[in-house]
Amino acid sequence: MPDRRPYRREAEDKRREALISAALDLVAEGGPQAATVRAIADRAGVTPGLIRHYFASKDELTREAYRRLMERMTDDNAAVLDNAPTDPLARLAEFVATSLRPPVVDPVAVGLWAGFLHNIQRDAAMREVHAATYLGYRDLLQSLIAALPRAADPDQLRADAIACNA
Amino acid sequence: MPDRRPYRREAEDKRREALISAALDLVAEGGPQAATVRAIADRAGVTPGLIRHYFASKDELTREAYRRLMERMTDDNAAVLDNAPTDPLARLAEFVATSLRPPVVDPVAVGLWAGFLHNIQRDAAMREVHAATYLGYRDLLQSLIAALPRAADPDQLRADAIACNA
DNA sequence: TATGCAATTATCCGACCGTATAACAAGCGG
DNA sequence: CCGCTTGTTATACGGTCGGATAATTGCATA
Numbered sequence: 001m002p003d004r005r006p007y008r009r010e011a012e013d014k015r016r017e018a019l020i021s022a023a024l025d026l027v028a029e030g031g032p033q034a035a036t037v038r039a040i041a042d043r044a045g046v047t048p049g050l051i052r053h054y055f056a057s058k059d060e061l062t063r064e065a066y067r068r069l070m071e072r073m074t075d076d077n078a079a080v081l082d083n084a085p086t087d088p089l090a091r092l093a094e095f096v097a098t099s100l101r102p103p104v105v106d107p108v109a110v111g112l113w114a115g116f117l118h119n120i121q122r123d124a125a126m127r128e129v130h131a132a133t134y135l136g137y138r139d140l141l142q143s144l145i146a147a148l149p150r151a152a153d154p155d156q157l158r159a160d161a162i163a164c165n166a
Numbered sequence: 167m168p169d170r171r172p173y174r175r176e177a178e179d180k181r182r183e184a185l186i187s188a189a190l191d192l193v194a195e196g197g198p199q200a201a202t203v204r205a206i207a208d209r210a211g212v213t214p215g216l217i218r219h220y221f222a223s224k225d226e227l228t229r230e231a232y233r234r235l236m237e238r239m240t241d242d243n244a245a246v247l248d249n250a251p252t253d254p255l256a257r258l259a260e261f262v263a264t265s266l267r268p269p270v271v272d273p274v275a276v277g278l279w280a281g282f283l284h285n286i287q288r289d290a291a292m293r294e295v296h297a298a299t300y301l302g303y304r305d306l307l308q309s310l311i312a313a314l315p316r317a318a319d320p321d322q323l324r325a326d327a328i329a330c331n332a
Numbered sequence: 333t334a335t336g337c338a339a340t341t342a343t344c345c346g347a348c349c350g351t352a353t354a355a356c357a358a359g360c361g362g
Numbered sequence: 363c364c365g366c367t368t369g370t371t372a373t374a375c376g377g378t379c380g381g382a383t384a385a386t387t388g389c390a391t392a
Contacts, residue, residue, distance in 0.1 A: 007340055009388055015339090031284030033199055037380060047341050048380090058380060111287075114280035118197030121277070175358055175369055203350060213371050214350090224350065 005047070016054050016064070018044040023065040027115040028108050035062075035115075063129055066116050069109075070133035076104045078140060088147040095144055096164065141165060171213070182220050182230070184210040189231040193281040194274050201228075201281075229295055232282050235275075236299035242270045244306060254313040261310055262330065307331060 010018075022043035026035040037058050041048040055061040080098040084091050098104060120126045142161040176184075188209035192201040203224050207214040221227040246264040250257050264270060286292045308327040 004386065005341060007388075009339055009390095012339095030288065032197060034284075036378080038378085049342075049382090050340060052381070053339070111283060114283045117277060117280045118195075118200075122196060170356070171371060173358080173370055178369095181369090202348080204348085215352090215372075216370060218351070219369070 007046075012054065015044075015046070015050070018046075019051060019054060019061060020065045020068050023061055024069060024112060027065070028112045031111075032115045032119070059123065059125075062116075062119060063123075063126055066119070066126060067129045067133070069112055069116070070129070073104050073109060074133060074137050074140075077137070088144070088149065092144045092148065095141070138162065138165060173212075178220065181210075181212070181216070185212075185217060185220060185227060186231045186234050189227055190235060190278060193231070194278045197277075198281050198285065225289065225291075228282075228285060229289075229292055232285070232292060233295045233299070235278055235282070236295070239270050239275065240299060240303050240306075243303075254310070254315065258310045258314065261307070304328065304331060 019040060022040045023035050025043060026039055037048045037051050040061070041051055051058065051061060055064070077095070077099045080094055081091065084094045103109070116126075120130050138161050141164060142157055145160050145164065146157055185206060188206045189201050191209060192205055203214045203217050206227070207217055217224065217227060221230065243261070243265045246260055247257065250260045269275070282292075286296050304324075304327050307330060308323055311326050311330065312323055
């Protein structure tokens with residue numbers, strides 16, 4: 001009865017968002033080992049139990065956080081095309097240049113990526129998330145290459161996109 | 167109370183080597199979280215207690231493992247100079263090309279580097295190891311640049327080396 | 333204002349972490 | 363062949379991990 005922590009009910013989206021971004025912050029700062037359920041909940045301003053109310057397991061939260069990270073990176077990268085030159089070659093050049101510069105690749109993003117790397121290798125579900133976002137990125141790259149003046153057959157196109165990405 | 171695990175006494179160097187390389191293997195495979203004292207000892211064929219007989223703490227073992235990794239990478243990179251062309255520019259080109267190709271940079275090495283990244287950021291002693299090996303590498307790079315035909319003052323030399331490394 | 337639902341907190345659990353310490357035995361110098 | 367040193371194993375401890383479950387309470391609805 002005494003001294004129970006007061007709280008506010010929040011929308012599901014808001015809580016999930018808070019938990020995901022808390023997890024990303026912690027992974028960026030201290031690596032995977034720092035992103036414990038207790039630390040994540042603490043940073044999100046809730047108690048640890050709530051995590052399992054919104055996510056089936058910590059692994060699922062980790063996957064969602066990684067998905068969020070990848071989406072943010074590809075979106076940041078794609079955003080440069082909004083006010084890019086119209087010349088196809090210049091567009092492609094701008095795109096790949098952006099993909100190697102902040103904010104899509106900066107110390108924080110690299111730290112995050114490093115933190116998730118081994119999860120990707122070990123967890124199959126994580127690999128799916130990785131594959132999904134990667135394919136989306138490659139398709140975008142491929143469409144830019146396809147817009148290039150020189151003609152090319154589809155197979156060559158895909159190979160070029162892969163090579164360019166590497 | 168028999169049934170005690172039989173064992174052989176080994177030279178200190180051998181044990182330390184086994185423990186360090188076991189730690190590196192585990193970090194490469196499963197990230198920092200997989201390199202527990204028990205897992206390391208198990209892979210090295212000993213019992214966990216022995217780790218603290220050779221290292222003051224797990225952190226010290228981690229530092230030594232990281233030092234070993236960095237030395238191996240820089241040595242692998244420097245090895246290319248043994249049978250490299252004599253032309254200064256070609257030597258430099260060969261050196262930086264090697265520094266971006268296997269075996270100095272390959273999936274395993276990247277995984278290792280990712281596994282240690284956050285330790286470097288957090289642990290001051292770890293940063294010293296990092297700084298030491300990095301400076302050695304930069305000096306080597308600088309000496310290659312210095313051998314270039316065009317003249318340059320020392321300050322410019324150092325700046326060039328840093329830029330080249332980035 | 334009273335009531336019910338569920339979002340949130342609180343507490344407990346088994347497993348594993350790194351570490352400390354004690355018991356044991358391998359192998360060398362006598 | 364026999365002690366002695368010390369490399370090695372065994373066991374225990376406190377802490378934290380992710381997860382499960384019970385208790386509480388915010389809040390929308392009637």
